[in-house]
Amino acid sequence: MTCKEKILSEDYIDLINYFVLPQGTVEGNDDIFCYIPINERFLSIYYSRSILPPLEVSSYYYRYIPRLYGLMEPFAPEALDRNFDIQPLVRSGITLVQREPLSLTGRNVVLGFVDTGIDYRNPVFRREDGSTRILAIWDQSVQTGTPPDGYIYGSEYTREQINEALQSDNPLELVPSTDEIGHGTAMASAAAGSALNGGLDYLGAAPDADIVVVKLKQAKQFLRDYYMTPDDVPAYETNDIMLGIKYVSSFRVPFEKPTVICLGLGSSFGDHSGSSSLSDYVSNVGSEINQVVVIAAGNEGNAAHHFSGYIETGQSIRAEMMVSEGTRGFLLELWGRIPDFYSVSVRSPGGEVVPPVSGRLGQSVEYTFVYEKTKVRLDYQTIESETGNEVAVIRFESPSPGLWTVIITREGGDGTGNVNMWLPLRQFVDGRVEFLQPTPETTITSPGFAEPPITVSAYNSRNNSFYINSGQGFSSNGDIKPDIAAPGVDISVATGMVQGKTLVGTSTGTSLSAALAAGAAAQFLQWAVVEYNSPYVGGVAVRNYFLRGANRESAYTYPNRQWGYGRLNMEGVFNWIAGLPAL
Template sequence: MDCKEMILSEDTYDIITDFSASEFLGDDNNCYERIGEDFLILYLANLGIRNPKIDFFPYHNMPKLYGLMQLSPSGETPPGAAPFDPASLIASGITQVQRPPLSLTGQGVILCFIDTGIDYQNPVFLDENGNSRVLAIWDQTVQTGAPPDGLKYGSEYRREDINLALRSEDPYSIVPSRDENGHGSILAGVAAGSIVRQGSPYIGAAPGADIVVVKLKECKQYLRSFYLVPEGVPAYQENDIMLGIKYAESFVRLFERPVVICLGLGTNQGDHAGNSSLSRYLSSLAVRRSRAAIVCGGNEGNASHHYHGRLSAQTPGEDSRDVELRVSEGCIGFWLELWGALPDAFNLSIRTPGGENIPELRLGLQQSVTYSFIYEKSRVTIDSALVEENSGEELILVRIQDPTPGIWTFHVSASGSLYNGNFHMWLPITEFLSTPVYFLNPDPDMTLTEPSMAPEVLSVSTYNAENNSFYAESGRGFGRTGQIRPDLSAPGVNISTIDGRRTGSSMAAAITAGAVAQFFQWSVIEGNNRLAESREIRSYFIRGAVRTQGLNYPNREWGYGRLNLEETFNALLRV
């Protein structure tokens, strides 16, 4: 196989490293993609390994899987059933600064969406002359065209290709990239939709910005199987997202103008402290001038997928904890991550709904053990890392196939002396479970999805602009090790989109990304602060955030308050 075939093949494993990994690169197996100065994506022959385990491929080397952070409430309005409602843009102070004297529309700024693609024929992505506002598309799923410079797979289509397609009787014969899911097009429309006055009126937050799109390919089957993600559920690999960010970064160097990256994806995998490879890479770019990364906080706040426990050696009966979770009928399986806190170490035992037991385990530095049962067909694999490489903390990963429905009990105890006593457990995001699985005594805090914990990104939770209430499903902060997240809250409930009303944290991220593009126009394009980047924009936006009297800020739901771009400029006037 050549390198492109290895990247796309189901017979190769994708590995993320933060070192050269020359020992993996033999004469017949030298396929890799380099990302910046710190990361390398290796594509390795599967070496006859049936199931990857973290005693062979360390946890931080295996790509995490990310899902779409949009919900579809039962009262959703279909396209065309209701007129465009700018309430969310007005509540965010966006409409106000689109008007004179500021007239900020994102002109000169690039908004990049790494998602499911874009419907490039939709009028909201055309300018007043009918030409495309899409600067480029990198479609990772189409292999008939040339890939972007410096990348080895997929097909790139530039604006001239797209304009040629728009004038053709068969556009997809020239630019065959489609958004079958629609999520990416919805995000792009909310953040950067053009002013459409004919037919159904529409406008996005930054209608003057240029658009760059990365259509992600779906995950390989071995990762879907390992993480037990149901078939047909959109799931995207961490390394493909990182390469999409690399692609977005190339436009900063090419045009010397700001790029805003909008991520409407999330996962419950990782330490929830911003140490994943994707989080580290995002942060390394966000601190560079004329870059900004906007990340949604997910919809896991009310899902009962997080448990927080604290053991105490001083209190009788508190030196161990039984953690119960319920598994519904028909579940194909799930994984569970337990993260400890230095300097403690933890033991784990498991009791099935049928009363069978896995005895208390104290796994080694890095080890994998698999159990089966006599009267139940469940199969449990426990992987451990006393020192997980990216975070330095203890990780116990439990993977349960064909779980018996009912209540599973995880008995957590200390191994040796207790000092901190804190541990956290996370289940997969709702989209990655075939049937409901949930803790019976969950903690709704620390439910922001990754990579919203990345240190230098702008992380947003979700609220309802119709009544200024916090959205119950929205992820909540803070980070596992105390990081102040989210930064802000933005509207994300019943948002007017090009495909009817939509709800979810990805909508909040799109609105915020549009506001950042507007601010970049003022700061970089118009010369008011040419050195602006994510950290400075976050500080400006925090100063302009709307805060409710009687609440303490920052807090776990709202961060530093509600996004309001007009108030950001009013705050600058008061300086």
Template sequence: MATIDQQFILSNFILSSFTDIQTISRGFPSLQFESIAPNIYAITVPAGEQAEREFNILRNTVNFITSPIPYGLSAVPALSASNISQFHNYPYGELRGNGIIIGFVDTGIDYTNTLFKNADNTTRIVSIWDQTISGNPPSGYSYGSVYTQQDINEALKSPDPLAIVPSQDENGHGTFLAGIAAGNDQTGTLDYTGGAPDAAIAMVKLRPASEYIRDIFLINTGEPAYQNNDIIAGISYLVRLSLQERKPIVICIGLGSNYGAHNGTEIIEDYISSLSLAANIIVVIAAGNEGSSGHHYKGTVGSGGSESLEVNVGVKETGFPMFVWVDIPNKITVSIKSPLGQVIEKIPIVPRIPQSFKLNLEETTVTVTYFYPDPLTGGQKIDIRLEKPTPGLWTLTVYGDIVINGIFHIWLPRRGFIQSDTRFLRPDPETTIEIPGTEQFGITVGSYDYLDDSVYVSSGRGPTTDGIMKPDLIAPGVNVQGPMPGGGFTTYVGTSTAAAITSSAAALLMEWGVLKGNFPNMNTRIARSILIRGARRQPNVIYPNTIEGYGRLDLQASISRA
């Protein structure tokens, strides 16, 4: 019997199904089903043999059940470079984000910071859903606590605010992004203004990934990681909040993952795609910082042939997975060679059954699992897991069993999840945009340094594996200043910073379009079209391209050409 901790050790399996959930749940009474977004449910498997048996039956019955996937954080006169601040005091009708909500799914927010308060010491934050604090979950959810604008105002009146609203941002990433996008010092002492200084703010503070998920994906100790089911729930909550407040919303996603086919087929990407048609919602996504990490390999293998590639494993590496995705309708197998020369010969395909190999002369255990066909893509997926790998060069050989074009992609985990010196010897810097930035219709944003106009070397690059050009554009993401929890300012480098700046531009665009009547049915697809049309393009550069997309964010040009 499996002894499963109630705190999500073997829980939160995501089910994407159009079958009526009541019908499913009646057949599996020991399992707990919770809706986290339309047609997407989290499944909790309590400890005990009966629940485990029921879940195994369910997993064999329903195709679209997967374990949660870990995501990490992708972290400014930058506003002038993007022609945003010009609208704050524009003589023909200023745009400051008034009447718009900017929502974040991130690490939380320091609600006591002056930048998030009005001049009368009341808050500009309309809601905080802290998933880490039990007690008062939002309607329709079973975890976390919601704090309303009224709750936060009561806390700000108190000499001990945290006694009333105990939510904090221990990391600082969420506070930083919120400050860049919507900070506004109304006291006159800090002289700091974000891109949409009059916008309302909403924050979903994500709970950390469970130890079970961290162990499955062998994530470095201490590195922040979050689960895609909690991110989806957070996005869904912000959409509901927008309807409740009757205000348009811009949702800023500054997280990403390398696990997936990078073609828009992941559950979170499918959900964002459905939101892209919704009026009064704009979704902005960081491209991620994987462009220079050496974590992507693209290869081509011929029919009956093979291709070998090398992975350098760092000295301090304790373990990591590799994710292989194969274009339809190709079919491949693999073999593995260790730095000491031990060889695991060509491993046959046994669908969905892990095959483990303990190397006799080393401490390493290698596990290979073939997924064929993968229910999300219809193609082939291979998970390769190395525990206690010997440092040095590992060789992976790919064999073409059934080949049409022979194209395959391999990703290592994102920056921070593994050691920085664990990387492919011959990496491909393209197709390094993190999921969910590979979704087709969301506004995916890369990063550049506004001081010298150079592209940030680690900014994720396109295209997607199915040929969609990404990113959509780039925005300032280097040398950008923003607030820290507890006061003061710092600088972050990364595409999440660029996404926050673009979110502020989207809020001003939403105000101009919806509240001022120029585009009453503004949605993500319309906003994306407007922003890429007005993007600033460099001379003698072909656009769109895999590094800059359609160019640099320029809100003034975008509105003038809308």
């Protein structure tokens, strides 16, 4: 079996290795495994499931369990066939710096998207002569073409191939890459859409930027089954996302071709401190010279999927969850901070109780209720290897509808006594599960707590109100996130074509606020690197310029759990550089 077959096979599990393997080849070591190097620390490795234990925390270190990432919420344009609305770009100061004398349009900057693909045929991604602005597409879901060198799977389509396809009667015969969902196309159009009809019909934040796209393949079924994710909901694996980021980053040429990588994906699991493998990797990528990573804060702020509480030593608290009829199942993660240690019990709607399971011994318990027909598995890891904290993963299969209660007892320790629990992304639950006393703070999705990437929350630019579903900070250890807020409500996006013309609709969410901020970052990199005004800048510098130029209201204190350091304002950035008064 080739490595490509292993990567695509349901008989092989995709893992992230945190250390370099002994001498070997990318093509694989017999039929047991193969791997693709990501960087000097991480390997994307594919193991035969036949020699591995079942996918459970008790059988693996927590950090080795593959994580699923989603599109924050299912993407659906909220309105079709709308006139283009430039107002969010104006309020962000983006259009002012697009005009003379600065003329910042993202020229010679690469804007990369690791998402659901792109509709490359749409005029919003083409130049006035009809040629494409896309440098390359790596479609991980199509196996009929040639993969990028060193990546083994999927198909790569170059600018030359895309241009050839655009000149043919049936472009998809030559470049069969599409965006059936539309999420990636929407993000790319908001960040980098061409100026159609002089910007009257459409205009992105960086309309002259070059575009690189990775279309992620869907997660394997056995992993979706582990998380009990609905079959019709898009879900993506860590391995594919990390390799996609590596691919986009390869187009960066220091001092010549800076790169912005925009991520509109997230997960609600992890300890929310930026410690996951994907967070570690984007931190590394975002620290490179002439490279910026921009991440959506997620749309979980109003999902009622986070519970936070304080427990005195020897005392308990109860976290109540309402589970709707027809819920197939779900996972819940509980995190406590060292040196405290806890025990956990679960009470069903009918009153049956899982006896307390102590984290002291790292126990694992599976309990089947007599009357509820529900199976609960509780896996404890006393010391999670990446964070050093205590984590319990509770898996509910076929939960009875009604009020479920998780009882947490602080057995000892002289720490803060704070515990946090997170449920999956809203769309990853086949039904409705909510905490009755949720906490909207610390709901930014992973990898949004990574440093130094720019994490962006969303607001309504028409009335300056915070978008109610936007993820909120700070991190679980108090680090400042989000960094900044950008318009994310009723953003004009490309939603299709009618008789060869771009169909404009509107959409809402932090993916769109991240896209606008990514386009703004491309504007800044044109000024700093391409035009050689500050050629050594990287992600940290760009973020700090953005924070200095942000709009801040006197009614709020900053940094802020919702707004970060304020609202994105590119005009304010260059006024600060020029020494002009703040707006």
